[in-house]
Amino acid sequence: MTFESIYKKVAPIVHKTRKDYYIQLWDQEDWDQEGMLTLSRLLTACPGIENNEGELFRFFKTKFRNYVLDMVRKQESDKRKLNRQNYEEVSEVAHKLYIREMATADRVILRDMLEQYRQALPEPLQDNFDRLMGGEVFRGRKDMLRDLKIYLKDFKQ
Structure with missing residues (x-):
C-alpha cells in the first residue's frame, strides 16, 4: 500500500x-x-x-x-x-505604503554632522566612535550614544 x-x-x-x-x-x-x-x-x-x-x-x-x-x-x-499576520494583497494597499528612506540631502548632512562630531572628539574616543559606527560593543558606548543623541537633536529627517 x-x-x-x-x-x-x-x-x-x-x-x-x-x-x-x-x-x-x-x-x-x-x-x-x-x-x-x-x-x-x-x-x-x-x-x-x-x-x-x-x-x-x-x-x-x-x-x-x-x-x-x-x-x-x-x-x-x-x-x-x-505572531498574527494580517494578510493584505500588496496591490490593494500599495497607496498606503510609505517608504521611510532618508533623502540624499539629509544623508549628506547627517554624514557631515557625524564627521564633525568625530573630529571634535579626543583621539582615543575617535577609535570608540569608529567602533560605534561599526556596531561594536565597548565600555562607554552608552555615554557616547547619549552624547551623540544630544549633538544630533537638531537634525530632522
Whole structure:
C-alpha cells in the first residue's frame, strides 16, 4: 500500500476538519500538507496501523484534530498576538505604503554632522566612535550614544 493511497483514505478527515476550523494563511495545500505530515508521523509511531482501517481512521482523526486545535490555540492566544499576520494583497494597499528612506540631502548632512562630531572628539574616543559606527560593543558606548543623541537633536529627517 502506497503512502498516497493511505492518504486518500484519510483525506476526507482533513477536509472536514478544514471546514470546522479556521487557521490564518492556510489554504487547501497547507491543510493537505499538514495532514500528510500527521499521517507520516502516525505511520512511523504505529507500524502496521495501515492494515486496520478502523484504528487508522480513529488514530488519525484524533492526532490531526488535536494538532489543528493546538494551532488554533496558538493563533488565538493573547500571549502570541505578535505572531498574527494580517494578510493584505500588496496591490490593494500599495497607496498606503510609505517608504521611510532618508533623502540624499539629509544623508549628506547627517554624514557631515557625524564627521564633525568625530573630529571634535579626543583621539582615543575617535577609535570608540569608529567602533560605534561599526556596531561594536565597548565600555562607554552608552555615554557616547547619549552624547551623540544630544549633538544630533537638531537634525530632522
